[in-house]
Each structure stands twice: as structure tokens, then as C-alpha cells.
Amino acid sequence: MAKKNVSVWTSIPFWRRSAAWVTGFAVILLIWLSFDTLGQISMGTDEDLKAGTTKRVPAPTVINYKITYEMNKQRGSEIPIIGGKDANGTSSFEEKELFFGKEWTEEEAADLLHLGKLTSQAKNCMNCHTLLGNGAYFAPDLTKSWLDPAWDTKGVMVSMISSMLPSKLVERIEAGKAVSDEDNQLIKDMKIDIANGKMLTKEEAMAIFLRFPSSYPTHERMMPELAITADEAKGLVAFLKHMSSIDTNGFPRNFSKSVDQFKVGGSNAR
Amino acid sequence: MLASIKTNSFTNEGQKLGMMYFRVAIILFGAQLLMGLIAAFQFLVPGFLFELFDFSVARMVHINALIVWMLYAMIGSVYMMITDETGVETVGIKLGKLGFWVLTAAVTVVVLVYIFVQVGSGTEASIWLIHEGREYIEAPRWADIGIVVVVLIFYYNVFASYMAGKQTGIMTVMVANLMALAGLYLAGMFFTDNISMDQFWWWWVIHLWVEATWEVFVGTLAAYALIKLIGAKREIVEMWLWIEVLMLFGSGILGLGHHYFWIGTPEYWWEIGALFSSLEPVPLIAMFVHVLYDWGKEQGEAHGRGEEGNVVTNSPAMAWIVTNAFGNFLGAGVWGFFHTLPQVNIYTHGTQFTAAHGHLSFFGAYATILIGMMYYGVQKAHGVEKMKMNFNSKMGIFLITFGVLGMTVALTIAGYEQVLVERAELGGTWNAFFVAQELPWYIQAQLWRTIMGVVTLVGFIYLVWDLLTIGKKNKAQQI
Numbered sequence: 108m109a110k111k112n113v114s115v116w117t118s119i120p121f122w123r124r125s126a127a128w129v130t131g132f133a134v135i136l137l138i139w140l141s142f143d144t145l146g147q148i149s150m151g152t153d154e155d156l157k158a159g160t161t162k163r164v165p166a167p168t169v170i171n172y173k174i175t176y177e178m179n180k181q182r183g184s185e186i187p188i189i190g191g192k193d194a195n196g197t198s199s200f201e202e203k204e205l206f207f208g209k210e211w212t213e214e215e216a217a218d219l220l221h222l223g224k225l226t227s228q229a230k231n232c233m234n235c236h237t238l239l240g241n242g243a244y245f246a247p248d249l250t251k252s253w254l255d256p257a258w259d260t261k262g263v264m265v266s267m268i269s270s271m272l273p274s275k276l277v278e279r280i281e282a283g284k285a286v287s288d289e290d291n292q293l294i295k296d297m298k299i300d301i302a303n304g305k306m307l308t309k310e311e312a313m314a315i316f317l318r319f320p321s322s323y324p325t326h327e328r329m330m331p332e333l334a335i336t337a338d339e340a341k342g343l344v345a346f347l348k349h350m351s352s353i354d355t356n357g358f359p360r361n362f363s364k365s366v367d368q369f370k371v372g373g374s375n376a377r
Numbered sequence: 378m379l380a381s382i383k384t385n386s387f388t389n390e391g392q393k394l395g396m397m398y399f400r401v402a403i404i405l406f407g408a409q410l411l412m413g414l415i416a417a418f419q420f421l422v423p424g425f426l427f428e429l430f431d432f433s434v435a436r437m438v439h440i441n442a443l444i445v446w447m448l449y450a451m452i453g454s455v456y457m458m459i460t461d462e463t464g465v466e467t468v469g470i471k472l473g474k475l476g477f478w479v480l481t482a483a484v485t486v487v488v489l490v491y492i493f494v495q496v497g498s499g500t501e502a503s504i505w506l507i508h509e510g511r512e513y514i515e516a517p518r519w520a521d522i523g524i525v526v527v528v529l530i531f532y533y534n535v536f537a538s539y540m541a542g543k544q545t546g547i548m549t550v551m552v553a554n555l556m557a558l559a560g561l562y563l564a565g566m567f568f569t570d571n572i573s574m575d576q577f578w579w580w581w582v583i584h585l586w587v588e589a590t591w592e593v594f595v596g597t598l599a600a601y602a603l604i605k606l607i608g609a610k611r612e613i614v615e616m617w618l619w620i621e622v623l624m625l626f627g628s629g630i631l632g633l634g635h636h637y638f639w640i641g642t643p644e645y646w647w648e649i650g651a652l653f654s655s656l657e658p659v660p661l662i663a664m665f666v667h668v669l670y671d672w673g674k675e676q677g678e679a680h681g682r683g684e685e686g687n688v689v690t691n692s693p694a695m696a697w698i699v700t701n702a703f704g705n706f707l708g709a710g711v712w713g714f715f716h717t718l719p720q721v722n723i724y725t726h727g728t729q730f731t732a733a734h735g736h737l738s739f740f741g742a743y744a745t746i747l748i749g750m751m752y753y754g755v756q757k758a759h760g761v762e763k764m765k766m767n768f769n770s771k772m773g774i775f776l777i778t779f780g781v782l783g784m785t786v787a788l789t790i791a792g793y794e795q796v797l798v799e800r801a802e803l804g805g806t807w808n809a810f811f812v813a814q815e816l817p818w819y820i821q822a823q824l825w826r827t828i829m830g831v832v833t834l835v836g837f838i839y840l841v842w843d844l845l846t847i848g849k850k851n852k853a854q855q856i
Contacts, residue, residue, distance in 0.1 A: 117616060118616075119546065119612065119615055119616050119619060122616055122619035122620050122623065123546070123619045125619070125623050126619045126620075126622040126623035126626070129623050129626060129627040130622070130623070130626040130627070130630070133626055133627055133630035133631050134630060136631060137630055137631055137633065140634075140645075140646075140649065141577075143643070144577065144637070144642050144643060144646075145574070145577070147642070147643050148571070148573045148574055148577060148641050148642055149571070149574070150570070150571045150574075163573070163641050163642075163643070164571055164572075164573045164574075164641050167570075217570070220570050221570050222499055223499075224568075224569075224570045224572065224575075225499045225500060225501065225503070225504065225568070226498075226499030227510065228503070228504060228509055228510030228511060228568075229496060229497045229498060229499050229500070229503035229504065229507070229510060230496050230499070230510065231433045231434075231437060231495075231496055231508065231510045231515075232433075232510065233510055233511065233512050234432070234433035234434075234436045234437045234510075234512065234515075235431075235432055235433045235436070237727040238572060238576075239572060239573070239576055239639060239640045239641065240639050240640070240726040240727035241512065241576060241579075241640070241727065242512055242727070243432070243433070243436050243512070244727065244728060244729055244731070244732055244795075245416075245419070245420070245432045245433075245436070246810075247806075247807045247810040247811075248727055248805060248810070250639075251805075252807065255806050255807045256806060256807075256808070257806065257807040257808055258807075321427075321428065325811075326423075326811050326814075326815075327423045327424070328423035328811075328814070329423065329427065331427060331428045331431045331433075332428060333496050334496065334498075335499075336498070336499075339498070339499040342499060346572075349572075350572055353572070353573055353641045354641060355639045355640065355641060356638060356639055356644055356647075357639075357723065358638070358639035358723055358726060359723075359800065359804065359805030360723050360724065360800070360804070360805070361800070361801070361803075361804030361805065362804045362805050362806060363804070364804050365803055365804040365805075365806045365808070365809060366806075
């Protein structure tokens, strides 16, 4: 150690100082970029939606709007379109739609989204599904699931759920097991609807599916029943609808192509 | 056999405590493999344990056991080296031991709740008491707080010993890096309704752990191990360590950007993430060269001095550390680079590609060197001067490495199918997902993944058997 270093390239102090400078620089740049990003991804407000201001993560009241996902020439990728398209091919925030049969106030929508996000964590969605592409790979990605052609009102899921009682719940009732008043009411209501041939809305069908997924099997791999209550299911659907309105820089790519194919051809199943 | 667990010739208390951490780590490693096998089997037979022990539960325990066993083994490794490096007995060791028992009790409760309670209602209470439902950092909030307290105790042990004793370059990096590692955990401890915000901070924990602070940790361990196992010169090892820190933090910190391509964050992360994460393999190549070069150099010099035999004082540990040099580069470097560019990642994000990378990188970068440290611990526990591999050690390292490589290749093929069919061709819808999952080649890949998982488990059994017996065998030969 007494020997003087012959070259800076083998000098420990040189590398130590360099490591400190490079790390410091990277950290400062990361913090600076993070501040910018946090501003851009903070949730928008109802005012933004009303004023037609596009936010990367819109307000919870986005559930009152019609949402689509369409190719934008300028961006070169698909973008969420909220409330219909304007002349530039971006969101016009004009076209609204009822969500569970009503328009939600700012406070109601925020509470519903809060319940939905909490439920998505409590039910461990992320350890089968991916959300924004992150999670497990056992079940479909949920990023744009609200817009999925499978859940189109003419699609396979809505018609199946509109015409079939949740078999697992029916079995439980027939076996004389105690079920909640809520569940008894659900069966009564569904029986009337089925007798009248009434089609459920997308959100109603989704909420029933989320509560009794294994009663509506489509593949050998099924979603398990996770003791989701009717309110939690509503919250989850709001959470999914809200997530579909987030600007994900075009992920998943080509999703809208499948949606279009479904609309012209009925099904893209093969 | 049980007697061998109790035998110890440790010369300091820190190493005794380190060994306690290693024992729990290896048990959790076993739990990780079992849960992985259940989850893998559920891909093939979806009805297996359906609505009893679902994929989500098996998968949660699988990845949590992984994270926790690695943290245990990392803490254990640090306790192994504190006295060696600082020259003083670990300061506050009694508190450290108390921390160990508190942490282990907490981990046990958390795992039992995962397995038996599984899911909660959509309330804050579930997040506090059952799990947080956020991949990798599912631990409920009460356990988060417990973990922070125990880590603070551990950090006190390390920091106080560092201040009281010699301040080597290795320990300086260790102390600074551990502070960052522990501090980052706090970024994962809050709830938000905004899923983009949620994932933004979630990656601060996951990425800045596994692609920055954990990697520097591995560099530090490798530096220490090279000095201990092959007698590498401290000046050279420490110089390399600083170069590694420079490159790992220089690329890894802003490499965080490659997780910000599609979660709602702005487009400039495409360029930042692509540039810096593409540089991430560079330090891994450097680490690989460093380990092999030093080994060759020390061996060559020993021969030059006319010494016969191997300079390696613990051949199973050295074998695992060389596997680490390979595995880190291959799993984290090559498999990571495969899908790190946004142009590629838009199709691979959230497919089995990620799972392939995850398996090889966690194994290659972390499991390997931590197992190496366990062998080092066993050597110290039995006071063996020169520990040599035997049949069991070789079977262990061969089968585990072969098994994990096999799983990785199988998952890569599965991911490739998914990328082309589900993503590129059909656009990632619900139907597209199932079309890809039902492709014969996809199913075949999942079958091979499961078979290779079993191979890994057999290797693990050899490994545990060897860890329990090798010390005694070597000690007997020595006398």
C-alpha cells in the first residue's frame, strides 16, 4: 500500500469518487424526473373532465363517460378516447353513459373507485392477472378489460350471464345453506329478468361474473369465487373502467384491432 | 444429523446469528419450490385445488417466500462478515438475536395467514392484517412495520460495528448500500386509489432493489468471498467493487425507466429506460470477468510459487459463486436485455417472457451467491480449513442449475408463443389470451417447465442434505 499508484486507472480513490459522482448524478436525475412524472400521473379532477382537459389518469367520474381505445395517427399508437372523438382524433368528453343505471357524483365515484381499488388488492387480483401488464400470467390482462369485445353487449359473456343464474349460488340455496338477503334478492331479480328476456348491461354482467365466476365457465381454467360482495363487485367494475381510461402509451398494442374485428365479424375466435 | 446443526466452531457471535438466518432461509427456499410446483401444475391441470388453494395463493407464497428467503440469507451473509471485516465483535448482538426471533415469528404468522385466510374483504383492515395484494410486497402493513423495526436493529448492528472497528472499502459499500436498500422499502408502504401512482412507487421498491441495491450487495458479497475463498488481494477486489458500484448504480438507477413504459407514465421514459437499462448488462459482464480472472490469477501465482493443488479453500462455495457470475450475466443481463427496449417490450410486457427472465435472474443473480455464502457458513461452523465438494454437492448444484435453466428455456418458448399469437396477432384481448394459452406448443412448454421444476426440487433435496452433512464429513477427513 505504501507504493504510489502508477496510474489513475488502478487508483481506488479515483473509482470511489467516480462511483459517488455517478450515483449522485443518477439519483438527482431520477428525483427530478419523478417530480415531473408524479405531476403528470396524479389523478385528474371532475373539473378537468368537464373542461375537456386530457389527463393521463382521469378523475373517478370518468365512469360516467363512454370510453373507447382507438388508434391515433399522431401518437402512432392507440389512446383512450373519453366521451367520443373530436376532430383531432382525441377525447371530446361529450358522450356520457349511465353506469349501473345512474350518473355518479364526484364524491360517489371517488368512493366507488376507492372500494374497487381496495378490493382488487384484498382479493389478490394481481397474483393471477396482470394490471397495466404487471402481476401474474395465469389470467388475462385487465388493463383494458372494460373495453374487451368479450364483454361487448353482443358478446359471449353478457348474453350468458343474462340468461343463466349463478349455478353455485343456486346449489347453495337448494342445499339449504344460509345465504345473504342480498343473494336471495339477486336470484329473485335475475329470475324475473331471465323470464322477461332482459339483457343485462355490461357493468351488471361483469359484477355478477366477478361474484360468481366459476358459475360461468368458458375455459377449463376458471376464476375462483372470492367472496366478493355486490358492492365490492360494483367497485371493482368501476376500478376496471377507470383503468381503461388511463393513457398507457399504447399498451396493449393492437387491442383496438380486435375490437374492430369483433364489430364487423361478430367474433375473432378461431 | 441434527447434531450437525448444533455443532459450531464459530469464533464470533455474529456468525452464529448469521447461521440462524441461513437455516430459516433454506426452509423458506424449500417452501418457495413447493409452491412453485403447485402453481406450475395448475397451469396444466386447472382444476387442481380449485377454490381450495388457488393459483393466486400458491403464487403469492411462491414469490414471497423467494423475497423473504433471500433477505434472510442476505442478512445472514452480512452477519457472517461483520467481525471478519471490522475486526470487532458485532455491536448489539443480543438485540440482533431478539430481532431474528421477532422477524421469524412474524414471517410464520404472515405465511399462515396467506395460506389459511387467503383473501379479505375490500377494506383497509385486509391491507393491514391479511395481505396488501401487491406482487412481491404483499406483506400486510403490520408486518411491514415489524420488518422495518427488525431491519433497523440489523442496520444498527452493522453500522455500530462499522463505526467501532476497521472501515474497509467492502464494509463502506455495504453500510451505504444497506441504508438505501432498507430505505427503499418505505416507498412500498402506502395505499392509493390511483393504480398508476401505485405502480410508480411499487417499482421504486422492486426495481431499485433487484436491479440496483441487491446487485451492489452481490458485488460486495463476491468481493468478500473472493478474498476468503481464493485469497484474492484486497486492493484489487475493492477497486473492482467501486467500479461495479459505479456501473451498477450508473445504469440501474435510471434503468428504472424500463418499468415506466406502459403504466400511465409519460413517454420520455421510453428513451431513459431503453438507454440506461441497455447498459445494465455491462457491470454484470465486468463482475463475471472479475471473478474468473481473479481465480485464474491466484491459481496461476500459486503454481508459480510451486504450490500444488487448488487455491480455493471452499470448493462448493466457489462453485456457486462462479455459477453466480454466469447466472447474473445470463439471467439478469441477457434475458433482461431481450425485452428491455420499448419496441420489443410493448409485445412482451406481461407475458411468460417476464417469468422466464424472473426465474433465471433471481436464481442466477441472487440464489447462487447466497447458497455459496451458506456453504461458507457451514465451513466456519465446523472449523474446516479446506472444504471440498462431494457427490451430493455436485448433484445439488448441477440439478438446481439445470432445472432452473430448463424452466427458463421452457418459459421463454411459452412467452414467445404468447408474444406472437396473443399480442402481435390478436392484440391481447381476453379471447387472445386463451387462444395463446391453449396452443399445443404453449402447453408443451408449461409441461417442460413443471418437469424442470421437479428436477430443481430434487437438486434442492441434495443441496439441503449436503449442507447438513458436508461440514462433518470434511471435518472428519481433516482430522
